[in-house]
Amino acid sequence: MAQHHSTPQSLVDKIQRTMSLNEEDRLAVAALPWRTQRLQRGATIVSRGDRPTNCFLVHSGFVIASKHIANGVEAVSGLFVPGDMPDLFGLYLDVMDTDMRAATDCTIALVDHGAVKRVCSQYPKLNAAFWQQTLLASAILREWVITVGHRSAHARLAHLFCEVMVRMTEVGLSSDFRCPFPFTQVAISEISGMSIVHVNRSLQELRGAGLISFDGKELEIRNWDGLKLVADFQDDYLHLSR
Amino acid sequence: MAQHHSTPQSLVDKIQRTMSLNEEDRLAVAALPWRTQRLQRGATIVSRGDRPTNCFLVHSGFVIASKHIANGVEAVSGLFVPGDMPDLFGLYLDVMDTDMRAATDCTIALVDHGAVKRVCSQYPKLNAAFWQQTLLASAILREWVITVGHRSAHARLAHLFCEVMVRMTEVGLSSDFRCPFPFTQVAISEISGMSIVHVNRSLQELRGAGLISFDGKELEIRNWDGLKLVADFQDDYLHLSR
DNA sequence: CGTCGTATTGAAATCCTTCAATACGAGTGG
DNA sequence: CCACTCGTATTGAAGGATTTCAATACGACG
Numbered sequence: 001m002a003q004h005h006s007t008p009q010s011l012v013d014k015i016q017r018t019m020s021l022n023e024e025d026r027l028a029v030a031a032l033p034w035r036t037q038r039l040q041r042g043a044t045i046v047s048r049g050d051r052p053t054n055c056f057l058v059h060s061g062f063v064i065a066s067k068h069i070a071n072g073v074e075a076v077s078g079l080f081v082p083g084d085m086p087d088l089f090g091l092y093l094d095v096m097d098t099d100m101r102a103a104t105d106c107t108i109a110l111v112d113h114g115a116v117k118r119v120c121s122q123y124p125k126l127n128a129a130f131w132q133q134t135l136l137a138s139a140i141l142r143e144w145v146i147t148v149g150h151r152s153a154h155a156r157l158a159h160l161f162c163e164v165m166v167r168m169t170e171v172g173l174s175s176d177f178r179c180p181f182p183f184t185q186v187a188i189s190e191i192s193g194m195s196i197v198h199v200n201r202s203l204q205e206l207r208g209a210g211l212i213s214f215d216g217k218e219l220e221i222r223n224w225d226g227l228k229l230v231a232d233f234q235d236d237y238l239h240l241s242r
Numbered sequence: 243m244a245q246h247h248s249t250p251q252s253l254v255d256k257i258q259r260t261m262s263l264n265e266e267d268r269l270a271v272a273a274l275p276w277r278t279q280r281l282q283r284g285a286t287i288v289s290r291g292d293r294p295t296n297c298f299l300v301h302s303g304f305v306i307a308s309k310h311i312a313n314g315v316e317a318v319s320g321l322f323v324p325g326d327m328p329d330l331f332g333l334y335l336d337v338m339d340t341d342m343r344a345a346t347d348c349t350i351a352l353v354d355h356g357a358v359k360r361v362c363s364q365y366p367k368l369n370a371a372f373w374q375q376t377l378l379a380s381a382i383l384r385e386w387v388i389t390v391g392h393r394s395a396h397a398r399l400a401h402l403f404c405e406v407m408v409r410m411t412e413v414g415l416s417s418d419f420r421c422p423f424p425f426t427q428v429a430i431s432e433i434s435g436m437s438i439v440h441v442n443r444s445l446q447e448l449r450g451a452g453l454i455s456f457d458g459k460e461l462e463i464r465n466w467d468g469l470k471l472v473a474d475f476q477d478d479y480l481h482l483s484r
Numbered sequence: 485c486g487t488c489g490t491a492t493t494g495a496a497a498t499c500c501t502t503c504a505a506t507a508c509g510a511g512t513g514g
Numbered sequence: 515c516c517a518c519t520c521g522t523a524t525t526g527a528a529g530g531a532t533t534t535c536a537a538t539a540c541g542a543c544g
Contacts, residue, residue, distance in 0.1 A: 134377060
């Protein structure tokens with residue numbers, strides 16, 4: 001697997017949306033021993049039960065966190081976009097409680113836990129920044145618990161689309177309410193926890209209402225306010241700066 | 243409201259289940275400016291939109307995190323037991339994205355964010371410990387996303403009971419598979435996101451199968467393995483030591 | 485041209501909610 | 515002590531949302 005060094009610019013940018021890093025901090029992040037790696041769709045990144053010594057940053061593509069439950073069903077608990085560090089929580093949790101896999105072809109950058117801990121202890125700003133990244137992830141989880149538990153299926157889809165659009169926008173990967181979203185309907189059904197049939201119908205509903213367009217590659221939100229309304233989407237949980 | 247100083251023993255204990263603190267660390271935690279406070283059931287602790295300067299530790303009672311969604315419904319995203327710091331995530335998230343309220347009469351201990359940050363920067367072990375507490379909370383959220391999204395209603399209840407029992411046991415509040423659980427069925431319906439009627443019926447089912455007994459005050463698990471089975475409960479996400 | 489993954493549609497089945505009514509128990513005021 | 519009320523628990527039954535089953539269509543690719 002190809003490996004080379006890489007600048008974690010997306011991470012630095014993401015951190016700087018909520019915290020100001022000085023030159024020294026930025027350099028320290030860049031100086032971390034990142035190892036870039038290309039992954040094919042479906043590749044396992046970490047497995048439940050692992051005792052990780054690394055964590056990773058998503059450079060491109062989408063990553064999914066899931067567990068296999070009772071009947072062997074894969075239940076998804078999170079979707080990650082470039083700039084995210086999906087398993088950063090492993091830094092202080094000895095054993096992984098979920099699987100992570102590449103939901104699309106991906107490029108990721110691995111870093112050693114020890115190195116991360118070292119910069120954290122040396123640069124208080126970075127300690128705060130990495131900690132904050134884990135907290136931002138937990139804010140999304142809180143919202144997912146509510147969405148999955150209390151919103152109707154088509155609101156769930158709408159909510160997912162709103163969230164993805166905002167998160168992609170945050171890292172500069174959208175324009176004009178369009179962003180990559182290279183998922184089949186069966187993939188969307190896994191992510192959203194809905195049946196394939198119902199995904200299909202809800203999608204038609206959202207399309208029919210002129211709220212979105214989606215071709216399996218790219219998502220376009222054609223009526224942001226309308227979609228937000230059906231999704232009951234309030235973006236405060238994403239803690240956008242300002 | 244009565245306020246006095248208090249030893250955060252439950253927190254220290256909880257931390258020590260996964261990390262070894264030395265005498266100095268323990269003293270530093272105890273020396274934090276904790277302010278104990280008594281709360282009546284239903285009391286608001288923090289509100290969505292707040293810019294907190296404190297966080298709190300639950301001493302006794304149960305705390306609930308929730309948001310008010312579309313139709314004014316209160317959607318619960320978390321349940322907290324003694325020893326938990328439910329809003330610790332506010333340490334590095336400027337504005338609260340959820341409400342927190344006392345689900346029962348409670349006693350909590352408030353600490354100033356500044357003081358927490360200070361001990362964290364001074365005691366690396368405590369920095370790790372507090373960070374880890376937020377990560378343990380996020381592990382529970384991941385499991386909740388899955389439970390709410392993929393498990394049947396009666397499995398959801400069973401799962402909740404398993405989780406509560408383990409978490410109460412962790413902090414020494416259970417014995418013989420019995421622990422306080424002073425909730426009405428309507429409260430359980432809010433926590434679990436199920437309708438009241440269905441909570442009632444699922445409860446009867448679990449009782450009828452001899453798995454639990456529950457009288458609105460105390461929960462008893464009469465058949466742990468059986469309950470685990472219907473709940474599809476695997477405790478790894480709680481990261482119990484050993 | 486055949487095949488396989490994907491998208492779409494119809495229809496039945498299931499789970500869960502909602503509506504509605506009754507029962508039960510504790511607390512309150514007469 | 516009784517009558518009343520209110521919150522809680524329970525039950526029946528209808529309605530709705532979503533899943534599951536089954537079939538068909540579509541499109542890319544070898």
